[in-house]
Amino acid sequence: MRIGVIGLGTAGITFISEIRRLKVPCEIFLFEKRGLSVFHPCSIPEAIEGKIKTEQLIEPFGTYQIKFIGEAKHVDPYKLSVSYEKNGTMDQIEFDFLFIATGGEIKIPYQSPKIFKATKYEDVLNIKNNIPYSKRIGIVGAGILGLELASALCNYPIEIEVFEAKDQILPDLLEKNLAEKLMQKISLKNIKFHFGKFINEPPDLDLLIFCTGFKPVSPMNFEIRVDDFMRVIDVSNQKPFERIFAAGDCISYDIKIPRVAPIAAEQARVSARNIKKILEGKEPDEKYELIIPPVLIKAFGYEIGKTARIHKPQNIQKLSVEMKVLPFDDRKLSIFTEVDNSGLIQEIQAFCELRSEVRHLLDISYISMKKKISLSEIRRFELSYQPEVCKFPDPITSFAEFITRRLNIL
Ligand SMILES: Cc1cc2nc3c(=O)[nH]c(=O)nc-3n(C[C@H](O)[C@H](O)[C@H](O)COP(=O)(O)OP(=O)(O)OC[C@H]3O[C@@H](n4cnc5c(N)ncnc54)[C@H](O)[C@@H]3O)c2cc1C
Incomplete structure (x- = not known):
């Protein structure tokens, strides 16, 4: 039984590990165009800032019981085959199952030695080599990556200009008022934000880095869409390929x-578990429910994040609140939330300069959304208290207490 795995990123690694955990009897053939190593893209901003060495972004990957091939040039979904280059000529292998995890990429609209993206190892080397010769660096996009990169660069003696087509930072993540509140706190001398600015022509800067969002990469002739079981949909008939x-x-x-990364990892686990079911002669039964899992950003000393349901009920209340975190300290946790009539959280957005407060809030909110735990229950959780770490009652149960009172939920 041969499984072809295309891409050794978060999804590919998690898939292989889950297949092994489930003891699926199979031979794994791995296609990865970067070579046989693990790459940590999430730490790129830290590498650019100099908090970690660039080499630390790459780690070796054990090939135990894996046949490594190289880049997949093309996937034929009807033959379940993958074409690849071998000694200068094209060859192909047929499989029993294929798992595609080729990731996404940022598209750069112009070719120029001054223009980069920041998603690959080589990008980090190029950007770091150019920093000493740059006085003004532009970043296109004030989304998650753009903001983390601006923050990583702001400690260098350079001017940073951030160009954002929409009218706020983190436009796809934060509600406008919360984004503006955060913006007031992160205004720094050497960073200029230009809102409503769609870059048509490269501005005259020493370096321009595109952080404009990932476009999915497909090794097939069509874009990849999946059903609830993570099976790829055949564009010709809208039915899933079974394997x-x-x-x-x-x-x-x-x-x-x-x-x-958490979405990629969980989708990979669901895929592996469904493959096991098929091999046992059963129908796939694990579904992936698309949700916005906790998205956490670290920029300008703040932790910023969001988690949300995608399909929300019609009647929801939107509330903004600021919670104290420590007993004798005025730094607050700023929160925007959407709650339904029964007190179930539908969305949470937050930022705070105190470490891990946003993370705790997001993770507990995510669990409560997944397991349908209401704010009335959360307000009675016996969460930890230690006065140097948090006030009593802790910020999360206090938040639940506040919202349930405001909405008159018992
Ligand atoms: C700078 C940066 C910071 C980030 N920070 C965070 C963060 O803090 N938290 C978080 O949760 N997420 C973060 N992310 C996003 C996260 O890294 C991705 O969502 C996650 O890695 C997606 O996993 P994936 O397996 O789908 O794709 P990837 O991890 O991108 O892996 C895809 C792999 O497929 C390979 N490949 C592509 N085409 C082929 C082919 N034809 N043949 C063979 N191999 C191929 C690629 O080389 C790559 O190794 C960040 C991303 C970047 C770029």
């Missing part, structure tokens, strides 16, 4: 969702 699964950033959606 081709996909996960992560390579999937196209009709709605905008943040491209983050």
